[in-house]
Amino acid sequence: MAEGFLERLKSEVLVCDGAMGTMLQARGLTGGACPELWNKNHPERVQEVHRAYFAAGCNMVETNTFGGNRLKLKGYGLEKDVADLNYLGARLAREVCPPGCFVCGSVGPTGHFLEPLGDVSREEIYDVFKEQILALAEGGADVICIETMMDTEEAAIAVRVAKENTDLPVIATMTFELDRNGYRTMMGIDPVTAARRLTEAGADVIGCNCVNGPEIALGVLQEMKPVTDRYLMAQPNAGLPQLIKGETVFELGPEVYAQKYPVLLEVRPHIVGGCCGTTPEHLAFVVKLVKGINS
Amino acid sequence: MGSFEEIARALIVGNHVRVRELTEIALKEGTDPQEIIYKGLIPGINVVGEKFRNNEYYVPQVLLAARAMYAGMDLVRPLIAKLGARYLGRVVIGTAQGDLHDIGKNLVAMMLEGTGFEVINLGSDVSPERFTEEARDKKAQIVGISALMTTTMPGMARTVEALKAAGIRDQVKVMIGGAPVTQLYADEIGADGYARDATAAVAKAKELLSLV
Numbered sequence: 001m002a003e004g005f006l007e008r009l010k011s012e013v014l015v016c017d018g019a020m021g022t023m024l025q026a027r028g029l030t031g032g033a034c035p036e037l038w039n040k041n042h043p044e045r046v047q048e049v050h051r052a053y054f055a056a057g058c059n060m061v062e063t064n065t066f067g068g069n070r071l072k073l074k075g076y077g078l079e080k081d082v083a084d085l086n087y088l089g090a091r092l093a094r095e096v097c098p099p100g101c102f103v104c105g106s107v108g109p110t111g112h113f114l115e116p117l118g119d120v121s122r123e124e125i126y127d128v129f130k131e132q133i134l135a136l137a138e139g140g141a142d143v144i145c146i147e148t149m150m151d152t153e154e155a156a157i158a159v160r161v162a163k164e165n166t167d168l169p170v171i172a173t174m175t176f177e178l179d180r181n182g183y184r185t186m187m188g189i190d191p192v193t194a195a196r197r198l199t200e201a202g203a204d205v206i207g208c209n210c211v212n213g214p215e216i217a218l219g220v221l222q223e224m225k226p227v228t229d230r231y232l233m234a235q236p237n238a239g240l241p242q243l244i245k246g247e248t249v250f251e252l253g254p255e256v257y258a259q260k261y262p263v264l265l266e267v268r269p270h271i272v273g274g275c276c277g278t279t280p281e282h283l284a285f286v287v288k289l290v291k292g293i294n295s
Numbered sequence: 296m297g298s299f300e301e302i303a304r305a306l307i308v309g310n311h312v313r314v315r316e317l318t319e320i321a322l323k324e325g326t327d328p329q330e331i332i333y334k335g336l337i338p339g340i341n342v343v344g345e346k347f348r349n350n351e352y353y354v355p356q357v358l359l360a361a362r363a364m365y366a367g368m369d370l371v372r373p374l375i376a377k378l379g380a381r382y383l384g385r386v387v388i389g390t391a392q393g394d395l396h397d398i399g400k401n402l403v404a405m406m407l408e409g410t411g412f413e414v415i416n417l418g419s420d421v422s423p424e425r426f427t428e429e430a431r432d433k434k435a436q437i438v439g440i441s442a443l444m445t446t447t448m449p450g451m452a453r454t455v456e457a458l459k460a461a462g463i464r465d466q467v468k469v470m471i472g473g474a475p476v477t478q479l480y481a482d483e484i485g486a487d488g489y490a491r492d493a494t495a496a497v498a499k500a501k502e503l504l505s506l507v
């Protein structure tokens with residue numbers, strides 16, 4: 001099944017899902033709670049989100065395991081549950097995944113900085129990702145999706161872990177903001193440097209996610225494309241969240257998001273999707289746009 | 296004296312070894328520890344904040360500079376305490392529940408400390424209950440809350456409510472900050488003050504305790 005995935009990218013654009021976090025919040029996940037714990041305590045609500053994205057026409061969904069690494073789960077006293085929560089996350093998606101669609105095991109950043117800036121060594125980060133990625137593979141993920149990375153070194157280690165310990169295809173995306181120097185991650189890394197490093201590390205698909213809207217995603221992919229021979233992916237978010245009367249509201253509603261999306265398709269990415277603030281409604285529009293290209 | 300400038304410069308480039316050395320030398324020469332803070336460390340970290348805002352610096356440079364500031368502060372702090380200098384006030388500070396962004400909050404904490412406040416740093420992801428307990432137990436005059444995400448800002452409002460529920464709202468001033476926070480939001484949730492950066496935070500803290 002995994003091989004089928006890369007094969008498909010040669011001839012068609014696939015659509016990945018949109019947000020999980022903000023969808024779970026809409027189903028009662030509160031600020032201080034651990035999203036990954038819902039794989040155990042509220043599996044039906046997690047599956048409901050997956051189902052909604054498949055129903056909207058998405059070809060692949062990401063597991064609810066973004067923060068499922070030991071270093072992050074420790075913050076909730078759940079560092080012993082890494083294997084369980086990731087395995088369950090992959091299983092939940094697997095169970096509702098229609099034939100011909102794919103389950104992507106989501107792997108987010110650890111939230112720690114590598115030595116000498118921070119307090120974790122490369123070996124430790126390797127182990128941390130290994131624990132998570134093995135559980136995702138065991139739970140039935142078709143693809144490993146390393147995402148929202150800001151440090152190329154951390155991302156490259158995660159890619160290596162996936163490549164050395166599984167035979168699944170690997171996606172690696174990073175998040176950039178547009179500032180006065182151009183597109184940069186918070187660590188100051190530009191798309192060209194990121195693309196080179198992720199390519200070298202062995203990722204099969206590279207790109208950006210959680211960038212502020214489709215135009216930014218377009219800009220990032222345009223810079224990455226000339227320096228890589230890998231498939232490209234983009235998952236822009238629905239703009240910046242604002243707190244209005246106690247409710248988190250995202251700038252781009254489904255219609256506006258859809259209006260802005262076509263420019264991104266001009267670079268001919270191989271996988272597109274959404275991120276924070278997007279919903280199955282947003283993705284239904286993307287599916288429609290992509291159908292136009294695929295036919 | 297060139298040494299204050301040198302300390303600032305070493306801090307700006309994130310050279311903690313050099314900051315420690317220069318601070319040691321200055322102290323050996325009998326420089327007033329407070330002056331090292333006001334004329335060396337604080338001007339240095341202010342430049343770093345400015346560079347971050349202007350995209351000249353990114354997070355790695357800010358972290359290195361913060362570490363350099365700590366290198367200086369760690370030497371100076373015990374001396375100030377020994378001088379028996381009276382603290383300007385006691386501040387309990389932390390980031391809102393669910394929020395792990397602590398770089399800015401730590402800068403604010405350091406600056407407050409550098410200006411003579413006693414600071415109890417609760418770290419990140421602090422629940423309203425914990426803020427309230429600590430404020431009560433430590434008899435703090437100011438509760439400082441930082442939030443960097445719109446999703447964690449409501450934790451600030453809940454903390455204000457928790458302080459009320461515990462009956463100590465009128466004994467503490469609540470000061471809030473963080474990139475998405477505004478004066479408007481502070482008014483909305485009934486906080487006493489907002490400040491946009493660490494320097495303004497110090498001024499605000501003094502204002503709240505009527506020290507200016």
Ligand code: B12
Pocket residue numbers: 108109111112148150177186240241344347354357393394395396397398399400402403439440441442443444445446470471472473474475489490491492493494496
């Ligand atoms: C560094 C960073 C991180 C680091 C944090 C490391 C750490 N130990 O702090 C890491 C990688 C862990 C991280 C993680 C995440 N982050 Co982040 N992160 C940032 C980033 C790039 C910089 C923040 C920073 O340190 N600024 C530097 C300091 C010096 O500035 P400051 O914090 O604003 O503080 C100053 C003032 O605000 C003020 N101040 C601060 N606190 C206080 C308190 C008081 C009382 C007062 C008076 C003043 C005051 O004084 C300070 C000094 O001048 C911002 C984007 C940006 N460019 O701002 C995103 C950002 C804050 N992160 C964001 C997000 C979404 C996340 C994640 C959810 C990403 C993810 N998908 O995993 C996670 C969440 C983790 C969590 N649960 O908290 C979003 C928030 C969006 C929103 N508005 O809700 C931002 C804005 C990026 C973006 N554009 O999307 N992040």
